[in-house]
Amino acid sequence: MQPRKTDLARTALQAHRAPLDMRQRRLLILCDGQRTIADLTGLLGQEAPAMVIQLVQAGYLSTGKVTAAPAPSPTTGAEPTAVPAAPEPVAAPATPVERRRSLVAARIYVLGILEMQRHPQAAALFRDLQQARAEEEVLQRLQSALQLLPGLTSEGYCQRVRQRLLEALPLEHCDAFAEVA
Template identity: 35%
Template sequence: MHPHKTEKAHSALRDRPADVSVLERRILILSDGRREDAEIADLLGAQARDAIARLLRDGYLSDRDVAQTAPAAFIASIAPASVVAAPPEALPARAATAAASSRRSIAAAKMYAVDMLQLQRGPEAAAIAAAIRGCRDQDELAAHMLRALRFIHSVANPSLSRRVADRLAEIMPEQYLAELDVFRDALFGDRTVAA
């Protein structure tokens, strides 16, 4: 199973309701539809399995595997008419363009960096997160996110820091990708191409 966040989960990450524990918040942060539930449980401990089950049951998470096997008729019944009426060869190109543009956002990168810093804890992580939250200039914000990545690389295991770098490469606006690539080369010694 590859759990991913629902709109309810995004709201919970934003609003921090009392009924979502720290462990459940961490699970929501890590649930990106690419990681398996077993991988998330390995990262967060055995108690994460029960928490994942609750988040699925309560509508915070959805199983990407189930969503991918939904019948085409059901998808067509809920899709906007313009998408259904489009010629079949236009659908993949339109979907790929929409997906790529919707994933790239300085706001999304900002939220992700802050969430990853909150997982690290400690005064330096809190200071970097505060600088990111308080920043209004996009170029300065990108610099703070690189600082966050350097900090995460220094305190977390290499696998996590690489995943954070790869995710930032997927969601940061394209104008900052060259700088991020140079930074990733310096941290990891090789260029990792984002999916």
């Protein structure tokens, strides 16, 4: 299944007034009709399938899984083309393991994590990280965020954030973050 945005979703993304949280907005942005549920789960985590179901029920996403298949059925050449297209997305999740690493991606990820925390220290660190321009300053703020999170959230959540941050950071910076617990 490859969910795609409906007109309601496009309007909600443009208006910024829809009753959607940040994770739902990210999911809507990523649902382009090309990504499968497995792809979305790899990008957003294990809660992605449940969020897709919620957004389909709310009318923000459409699945279009059965309607598109019967139309090319009379043409025998279209069926074999559709069948190999399904295994390709299944093979694709093996490649996202080696995602493109960048300091910008790591920064955006941590900004999102800090934004979800309802704590004044997290809000202050969010502003500091947002305003940081020099590479060393950004790295320092990222380390501060990793040190702040255990006081605000559970240990398991902190470990997942740390692991995902290490996946996004350029390799030359990972050693400095491996020491931060």
